[in-house]
Amino acid sequence: MGYQPHSLHIQGNILAPAIELIGITKRFPGVLANDNVNLTVEEGEIHAVCGENGAGKSTLMKILYGMQAADEGTMNLFGEEHTFHSPNEAIEAGIGMVHQHFMLANQLTVIENVILGAEPVKKGGLVDFDSASDHLEEVGKAYGLTVDPYDLVESLEVGERQRVEIIKVLFRGAKILIFDEPTAVLVPQEVEELFRNMRELKANGATIIFIDHKLEEVLEIADTITVLRQGKTVATVKPSEVSATDLAELMVGSELPKPQLSDTEASETVGIKLENITVLAEDERPIVDDVSLEIRKGEILGIAGVEGNGQNELVGAILGTQKISTGTIYLKGDDISNTSVRSRRENGLGYIPQDRQEEGLLLTAPLWENAALGHQTLKPFSGGWKQWFIDRRGSRAQTERIRHEFDVRTPNVEVAAHALSGGNQQKLIVGREMVSEPSVLVASHPTRGIDVGAQASVWDQIRQARSQGLATLLISADLDELIGLSDVIVVMFRGRIVAELDPSEITPRSLGAYMTGATAGENSG
């Protein structure tokens, strides 16, 4: 639409889209987060913005919300150009953000959190809590959102906290709501509730931008979908025109791989063998109860189980961080039950921890130091007197190798680990374990919380290692992944192995029944 004569100006505003972002570019040191991004959102629609981790979704939203300034580009709201220097200005223009990591102070009450920054004040500068709670109740009723205003946020469930975030935004009279990966923290029932709320908001005239990378969800809730890839807009589509696979391919930029194995490649040599392992909890009850299993070279053994049924303790026992009370562990035929973690690692035990930020990385240390973790006593990371010195040059070179072979997207190996997206952090960890050529790999939730592209690459690495004769223990909550990658699946329930299954004969559904103990015992032995 061209420029309207002055008399039609108001009409022009009505026809103009709610949001129009044109040519937005944002650079961070070494990273081009947004590269000439265009986004148009019509009034009253739910517009999904999706892309892999690190595709620039969050940055784009922070720019829209005034938390960060764009280096280039323009932003029009209802046909008028705006530049925000702070979230305050965005809020005044009617934009509200429901943050992925809740912006809530836990030790303040719901109402204190809601009014923070928009405090109704009565005479003498005092906060008018009464009128605030009335207004809160009105807003809650209008959109079907209820919480007790005087509860401490600390005491609320995750879904309730999110509701507080939404109410907070509505309380300020926002017309445009940004939801930044709202489903990432929710369980399925809470997601349904959230979607109900979003539809309600839309029915009341709100415009919603919805950031997500879970494709089924996007297809279910969105009216329009814009896909970002590596900081660029690659497509804007209607959900009726695309399938989840199409979307995923747009996000990744290539055809989508699946977790699938070629025929068995297991040799007769045993990589790791556990005999009657029992681990006691603090209260002396067995948390791992008489577990025996063996994994041959070239074999992947998957462990299924609801979290908290002894999987973590079993991993700890193998790694050496958890004391075993009875039983023996053999690594390549040697009894390692009483050896130190370091000696196990040096003898070829690779480990991908379930929580990469907690157990896998030093977030503030550079990548090359992170790459040495767990292998710091071995070449090429260590050199010199009794492996006491770190070989800095060797470490950097090795990290460069990991970076290239495992496609870790980073400007260089000197950046701190926290600067990488989750998927790239995981690729670094996988790479660091793989280049050390372990003979046994323990992989605990190796693709948890990473995007489809990084997931595919991790699967590739595990498959490749298998064909090179690695014995892998795989623990995952993603049942498709478990069934697709494993040669054998065992189910852990209350510390015991209750079933051994052939992945080619089961579905996630039947596996789920074993995991809850419903069919325990029938198939074991």
Add this chain to the structure above:
Amino acid sequence: MSEASMIGLLTAAVSFGALLYLAALGELISEKAGILNLGVEGMMAMGAVTGFMVALETENAWLALIVAMLVGALFALIHGLFTVVLGAEQVVSGLSLTILGLGLAAFVGKNAVGRPPGAVLAPVDWGGLSDIPWVGPILFSQSPIVYFAIFCGVVTSFVLTRTSTGLALRGAGESASTVDASGHSVVQLRLGAVAMGGALAGAAGAYLTLCLTPQWTEGVTAGRGWIAVALVIFGAWRPGRCAIGALLFGGLLALKTRLQTFGVDLSPILLSMIPYVLTIGVLIVISIRARNRPSSSPAALGQAYRREER
């Protein structure tokens, strides 16, 4: 123990308690906004020396008090500059402030050592009220700063819970990014809180040299700034509970000078240790008891806030 000496002890407990309370309130305000300031001892020393020197020059105790508070606030803003604006490590900056403050105060006050005070803050005359048995001497014979401390406690409590500034300030200590997103300025809130903390520590210092021990010597603060820091923890970051703690710890300080008159025959050096040993003991008990309960400390205490961080 005679009734007179009991009254004397309680009176002194209130006097010493007010000293600790002022400094602790300042620290509480600062910590509520998320800034740990371990420079209380240094700020107190600066307040003590400037208060005393201004009183020497002008013979006006009130002016001395005001200048001491201003100096305390300015001095605290050094900590503010490093921790709030530049995002430096708060423990390091705070400790440096204490060392700097103690040294600078000793240097500035070199010529004032041993001189008689130019002016003192005389006790408030409450007329007939001070004749009430027990209550009169304990509550109505105190220096104006004692009442100032009580007033500050009430105002702090009120501002924190009932005003929008107070709400935002508490928010800054719980989750700075939340406050930033809400449109308040984290930097302003935190700097303000740090300056306020310095002003109250400065007042506590001036109270020492203008009233409690009306003279200046190096080391006159004698570690009381540290007790104030501990008091904030003891009081679970609440002005009311801190007041109770201040009375208790003030009583311990008062006890020290009185034990001998009660007939306790112990080396004075050991006696002067008692309040500090008991401080440590009380804090250990508190932390053991609090171990299984959720912490009441501000969640973002000690964390620098940088906006552009990804």
